[in-house]
Amino acid sequence: MKNELRLPADYAVMTEDEMTYTEGGSAAFDTFKVAATVVGSVVLGASYIWGIxxxxxxxxxxxxxxxxxxxxxxxxxxxxxxxxTKSPSNFLRDGVSTAMVVGLAPISLILVLL
Known part of the structure; x- marks a missing residue:
């Protein structure tokens, strides 16, 4: 059995030095990742504050x-x-806030008792 790698005719082979400076993805996707992280952090923070x-x-x-x-x-x-049981939005809100409060239990205990 031969180990052959078949590539398209117009495939440009890159050297290892060229690969050092190559990165994938687009700026739009990076912006989306940052926005999703910020929105997720705000939602989790708001759920935690609401739960406390x-x-x-x-x-x-x-x-x-x-x-x-x-x-x-x-x-x-x-x-x-x-x-x-009142609504799906209550289920989601209560589930996320409970997970946040339990997940950060040492801090939550202090904040609830103060």
């Missing part, structure tokens, strides 16, 4: 704080689940 403020408001109700930690967490999960 909602948790603080929920904990400000004395009846929500009754019981041990597991009881309070169970009650919180029930309330989040109830809110998620």
């Amino acid at each position: 403020s909602t948790a603080r408001n929920w904990l400000s109700n004395k009846s929500n704080r009754k019981g041990n930690v597991l009881t309070v967490l169970g009650r919180a999960m029930d309330d989040i689940g109830e809110d998620m």
Whole structure:
């Protein structure tokens, strides 16, 4: 079996030195990547802030704080689940904010308790 590489007739072979200065992609795609990163960061940040403020408001109700930690967490999960069933946008918003608050748990704990 021969190892042959068949290339088009008008293919220009580049040397290794030429490959050093070659980069792919376009400026438009790079701009799109930057814009998507900025929008994603803003959405995640807003979801995190919304989640912290909602948790603080929920904990400000004395009846929500009754019981041990597991009881309070169970009650919180029930309330989040109830809110998620209202609409697909609530489901998405609550899911993202919960993931952000849990993902940044050490910071979230400090912000909720302050």
